[in-house]
Amino acid sequence: MSTEAPSTSTKTVKTVSGITVRLCGDSGDGMQLLGTQLTNTSALAGNDIATFPDFPAEIRAPRGTRAGVSGFQVQFASHEVHTPGDTLDALVAMNPAALVTNIADLPKGGLLIVNEDSFEDKDLKLAKLKVNPLEEPAMENYRLIKVPITRLTKQAVAELGLSVKEADRCKNFFAMGLVYWLYGRNMDATLRYINGKFGGGDASPIARANEKALRAGWAFGETIEALGQSYNIEPAKLVPGTYKNIIGNQAMAFGLMAAAHRSGKEIFYGSYPITPASDILHELCKYKNFGVCTFQAEDEIAAVCAAIGASYGGQMAVTCSSGPGIALKTEAMGLALMLELPLLVIDVQRGGPSTGLPTKTEQSDLMQVMFGRNGESPLPVLAAQSPSDCYEIIQEAWMLATQLMLPVIVLSDGYIANGSEPWSVPDVSKMTPITITHPTENNNPDGSFMPYKRNELLARPWAIPGTAELMHRVGGLEKEDGSGNISYDPDNHQKMVNIRAQKVANAAKLLPPQQVIGPQSGELLVLSWGGTYGHCLTAVQNAQAEGTSVALAHIRYLNPFPSNLGEIISRYKQVLIPELNMGQLRTLIRNRYLVDAVGFNKVKGKPFTVTELQEKIAELTKSGSRNASHSKAS
């Protein structure tokens, strides 16, 4: 049935270094699938990639409305890319709501592909439009290609006898085919996906229909005169190795499994569903044959407490949530700190406060994880900088948790959790072990067991139930150092508070020093953290290329700060701290180093743009003087 996949266009092919395209439509239109397929196909073509899926919190917002618009942006290039791109080369809009909510990001001259079948009066009404935007004079600013996608898709699948609804559902594959033609993408991987998902051979009409729609879209591009040329993007020069496209949440799950492998442990993952963290649970629960035990608890508190119970039993205990769930876990995190047991707490941040913006990104939980517990209760805080870095940072966190015997918090965010990039597949045989010992003998000359006797890092022994002679009780009440007996002694409490703080400080001895990208001293240091890495790096590199004296220090360890951070900061005249919050790291940096750092802050549920960061860098470096300590992003 299948014809050979056409692989080359007969029209002119123009080679470009990179393309940014956004696909948007109704949340039921399959835009996320379209975006994921385009991403994987581009990754397989050897391009460097970065993605930004952007979708509403509602599963099915009212059809055709602006609230229901779902988008997926991807940049693929023959050079290194660290962001999904600021400005679009092309926008695909499947309906009027998608068009009007996204057109602002398409510059003049940009390619605009719309499904003209969905611009009927009823569609305009759903999008709250009085005039058909396709008939507005502003459309002359774009290379507008009106495609009757719905009709052509129906024609393409007509012979398969699908229902109207089923046929209509194939239209995202038609759009995909057209985009694939436009950017010289190979359809093989997507055809493999279709066969895998809907069944191969002629037995599955849905699979055949999707394939036909895909090929029809491709053929349409090849045929119509309005599209005079297609584009070619050469492979990027990545470090040699085997790569696969990885999403942040999947990388987090893989990192946990690597950490378990390196330490000879099995994962206990206690969690309660919450956006945007749930995909880590979905990923891990597939790997029961690795000994992974996932527990979907009755609530966030039960999730973390069950993990602590598992940790007491000697397992690798993990809990994960987003801001609202972390708030519920705080009392238990304080207990784990008091029990001095290893525990990983992952916070995939989203827009807050309260329920906030569940599907949008933000970096506003930093203060919560730093200080959101009663009493003097510091904990190590680490933050992933990109989707693939989730894999690395969670292993570092597990190393810290077990070497220091304490809970470690790892911050991710909605942007990197759902975003994807190429990941160099690691060689498992070359992994170094994370050594954990559980004592089997008494540690006190008098033959008793001292559960809070400490080593040189101040870590206590991790004795586990089942071990004869080491029976001991732990609890949330203050305890005497060494014996672990309940103690209300004033001096002992001071001593224990100091010890627990020093243990966290000792983490800096186990972690590498801070690196700087760019000049080692100069006019401006951009100090960033978390998921803004790609945008900050690109902005700094662009500014450096223009001759600006600017360097980037992107912090992955937020508590304790790297031991050389203060010294680095002192080498620059100005410090700029861009954050997707109202200045949380800036407060910590100003407090710790007494430096008059400048903030650049945005809380719109969206990542920074490189342009706005570059403008801020230019503003600070051109004026040469210290600005007001806070300014708003556009």
Place this chain on the structure above:
Amino acid sequence: MSTALPVLKAEDFTSDQDIRWCPGCGDYSILAQMKKVLPEIGVPPEKTVFISGIGCSSRFPYYVNTYGIHSIHGRAPTFATGLKLTRPELSVWVITGDGDALSIGGNHFIHLLRRNVDLNIVLFNNRIYGLTKGQYSPTSVEGQITKSTPMGVVDHPLNPISVAIGAEASFIARSVDSNVKHLAYTLKRAAAHKGTSFVEVYQNCNVFNDGAFAYAQDKATRDDATIELQHGKPMIFGKDKDKGIRLNGLNLEVVDLAEGKVKEDDLLFHDEQASSTLVYMLSRLRRPDFPEPIGVFRAVEGETFETAVRGQIDQAIAQKGKGNLQKLFSSGETWKVGG
């Protein structure tokens, strides 16, 4: 196997910690019975874990020489669940109170019971908040004058046994702190049951709610105020064993055996595997109209949570083989960059 085991004594389960409950507290009796039965249960101290929440009763783990966690308020069932899921071979006890289990921890309590994790939960019910010095609890009776209810409690109390039946607990029992023989027997039955064993213990707080269960404790009244449930036996009670419980339609009633009109065979015979509807009816028996049942309300077998969870892991390994990390990482669509 049994010959090799050293004989354990109550002292083997006694920790070196000073006990800090008020003199005369019912908790002492429960601790003593627990230490008496633990050697008989035969699990060595190193394989036994006591987990508690917050409250007077929750100090319990410090006083037994086993492993233990004195956790946070209401959450003991969750720590126990996590521990049991990863270390199913351990014998786990949850010690809790009426405030801890039914107020702040009500959510975890019902989920522990419905999952049927193989552990034992002992709820010390004294109908009062003791550690915070005398506020009313979810089992305080209507009208009870407490520090936070000077005009009397207006809440309807929760009945722990009824809640447990609602959550479909597989083992449900009640005992009384001062009835040491019955308490020891009940704790042993709980330990022997595979699945979540729930034991409510009427416990006297002699400081803030003294005498709340005097009717069930005093030798003079307890035979008339309580009825001991015995599997397969007719439900007879009273000092002179002259009263019984009979099922009349969908209601239970007290009948007089002395008159001779009602025979033993007419009475309700207790069945630990009876339908939950009947068990629920028993849980509603309250003074002064009825004697309050003590003993094992329900004991039914079912798959335990950890067996099911570990079973899926074993099944996945059997079907797919033990996971290979390199294979997993290298699976799916990959591409090579030269070098």
